[in-house]
Amino acid sequence: MMTLPTRYRPESAHGFLQNPTDGAQWRSEALAQLKARGIPSPKLERWRYTNLAGFEKANAVPAQKPELSFNPITLPWMVQNSRKLVFANGYLVFGDARLTLGGHLLEVPYDADPMEKFNDGMLWALNTAFMQDGPYLNLHEDATIEIIHVGLGHDHPQLASPRTVIEIAAGLNATIIEQYIADGAGVVHTNAALEIEVAANANLKHIRIQDEGYTRTILSSTHARIARGATYEHSFLNIGGALSRQEFWMELLEEGAHAAVKGAQLVTGRQHMDTTVLIEHAAANCTSNQTIRNVLAGDAVGVFQGKIHVHKIAQKTDGYQLCNTVMLSDRASMNTKPELEIYADDVKCSHGNTVGALDDAPLFYLRSRGIPEAEARRMMLTAFIGDLFDALDDNIKDALNKRVAQWLDHGIV
Amino acid sequence: MLEIKNLHAAIDGKDILKGIDLVVPKGQVHAIMGPNGSGKSTLSYVLAGREEYEITDGTITLNDKDFTAMAPEERAAAGMFLAFQYPIEIPGVQTTTFLKTSVNAIRKQNGQPEMDALTFLKTLKAKAEKLGVSDEMLKRPLNVGFSGGEKKRMEILQMAMLEPSFAVLDETDSGLDIDALKIVSEGVNALRGPDRSFLVITHYQRLLDYIVPDVVHVLAGGRIIKTGGPELAKELESTGYADVIEAA
Incomplete structure (x- = not known):
């Protein structure tokens, strides 16, 4: 089998896929993979609950760089003194997306095959085949960076394929906030790929809000490699998309590394929303935490697949996974699949899963007090999402909680 | 004044209350005693409007308002309060926030302006202090991690904040040691007045030493089978329910 190009890096400090020839070899190999394997079908185990047939039929064409019809200053930025970048349909339209170039940071060899790790990772191949642009953040000093991806709708469906590379040098503290928002009628689908490396003892907080309206297909694959004593904490709030799937592949490569993915899927109407996580404990004394909360209304479908893979070498692993779901409608459905694959003998791994309606007893208690x-209901749902974002800075936490409150007030169909 | 006429109620198709007639005039405290399974807790839930219970016949009116088909929040706004036998833990909802939401929800339904934050906090602090409810408890999620006694004091604090015209105390004494019982009873007695009436539901006479009722009713098999003065409670304590039930 042909090896898919995996670890893309810009070829020069001056251009990230700005010339048609940049990354040409990557694109052509990925395209060959795509042609050979096609879009994943529900026959594949990890695609059982999410069907991309509709996305395939939409026959989207690669997005063109659009004209921006608004001032980027008016976008919903969260942090006053952050470095700000705006991408429209995958193309940089505001800010400097190439923040220092310091070369590769991690010495751990890259030998895994994303085709396998990303669940027959055609999304990864699809992104590589059509990637146009994206942030290359090679950080050598502490920073807070905000990236807003605007999907500008188009008469004929387009496909935006932003490629993000984030590298955090040893010992740094960085926060990266990504928002995916929709603008205008019409359709632009998104298939994002993110490559993240967190070097020794660095700490990366990565926040992603996916709020791209209710008509589009929103896909993403996030690959994080985490070195000795480093921390990668991903917090997400997913609201948008007719169909969405986000995949995570997090590798704890050296001792003392920590990975977390905490977030909420708020799903309503006829939306379909999927979060699929693979956490690999490839070294001893690493910890991981998956905390997922879902609220489903209307005819919505939710999916959570979470896998903890503990390699033989990874003694003293502490892996945690909890998925809680509240169903507001008996027409909605939730599919959850926890998986533990453990080859070491001295590990602590736990997983839990609840699905249910809002409890009658507390509801009656609150109503008996005149509420x-x-x-x-809103109070109970707010409490259910509750502490997910508590560890984040106040202005970020408040922005996320405010968006949750808006959804609870207006989003439930 | 609370008036219950020929009240029949069922849950999951099973009849629990089988024709209750009861009048509690303004300013009075009535006690309802009875053995387990007699329908005491059902009566308290039906009064507060819990939807799982179906009223199959009869009526409930409070201060001439027909309660029979009202939602729980409307009943609360119209002056009904139920102190729960088992107060519910609500993680993620801070106690103070809950109390403020509750007070203002009732004010709003009654066409009154919201209580401003400062007045609310002052009022809350004064009332909490009397009931031995600490600032720390008010900061915690509602009832989460509270002891049995703390939960019951929190119920009485809610009652003190909401100032209902009619309060049902459902086995408020259960799970309380003697000190907690005194604090809770003092809290209730402080709220007694000419415009407020109480229905005190209890299994034991002990509570009625502290909250002295005007009238005592015995509930058995979903009906009130005997009514008397405070001495009836003492009689029950010495003879047990069996004799009274048999005599009825």
Whole structure:
């Protein structure tokens, strides 16, 4: 089998896929992979609950660089003194997306095959085949960076394929906030790929809000490699997309590394939303945490697949996974699949999963205190999302919680 | 004044209350005693409007308002309060926030302006202090990690904040040691007044030493089978329910 190009890096400090020839070899090899294997079908185990047939039929064409019809200053930025970047349909339209170039940071060899790790990773191949542009953040000093991806709708469906590379040098503290938002009618689908490396003892907080309206297909693959004593904490709030799937592949490569993925999927109407996680404990004394909360209304479908893979060498692993779901409608459905694959003998791994309606007892208790039913429900759902974002800086946490509150007030169909 | 006429109620198709007639005039405290399974807790839930219970016949009116088909929040706004036998833990909802939401929800339904934050906090602090509810408890999620006694004091604090015209105390004494019982009873007695009435539901006479009722009713098999003065409670304590039930 042909090896898919995996670890893309810009070829010069001056251009990230700005010339048609940049990354040409990557694209052509990925395209060959795509042609050979096609879009994943529900026959594949990890694609059982999410069907991309509709996306394939939409026959989207690679997105063109659009004209921006608004001032980037008016976008919903969260942090006053952050470095700000705006991408429209995958193309840089505001800010400097190439923040220092310091070469590769991690010495751990890269030998895994994303085709396998990313669940027959055609999304990865699809992104590589059509990637146009994206942030290359090679950080050598502490920073807070905000990236807003605007999907500008188009008459004929387009496909935006932003490619993000984030490298955090040893010992740094960085925060990266990504927002995916929609603008205008029409359709632009998104298939993002992110390559992240966190070097020894660095700490990366990565926040992603996916709020791209209700008509589009929103796909993403995030690959994080985490070195000795380093921390990668991913917090997400997913609201948008007719169909969405986000995949994570997090590798704990050296001792003392920590990975977390914490977030909420708020799903309503006829939306389909999927979060699929693979955490690999490839070294001893590493910890991981998956905390997922879902609220499903209407005819919505939710999916969470979370796998912890503990390699033989990874003694003293502490892996945690919890997925809680509240169903607001009996027409909605939730599919959850926890998986533990453990080859070491001295590990602590736990997983838990609950699915249910809002409890009657607390609802009645609140109503008996004069709180109207709708408000009592809202209070309970707010409490259910609760502490997910508590570890984040106040302005980020407040922005996320505010968006949750807006959804609870208006989003439930 | 609370008036219950020929009240029949069922849950999951099973009849629990089988024709209750009860009048509690303004300013009075009535006690309902009875053995387990007699329908005491059902009566308290039906009064507060829990939807799992179906009223199959009869009516409930409070201060001339027909409660029979009202939602729980509307009943609360119209002056009904239920102190729960088992107060519910609500993780993620801070106690103070809950109390403020509750107070203002009732004010809003009654066409009153919201209580401003400062007045609310002052009022809360004064009332909490009397009931031995600490600032730390008010900061915690509602009832989460509270002891049995703390939960019951929190119920009485809610009652003190909401100032209902009619309060049902459902086995408020259960799970309380003697000191907690005194604090809770003092809290209730402080709220007694000419415009407020109480229905005190209890299994034991002990509570009625502290909250002295005007009238005592015995509930058995979903009906009130005997009514008397405070001395009836003492009689029950010495003879047990069996004799009274048999005599009825």
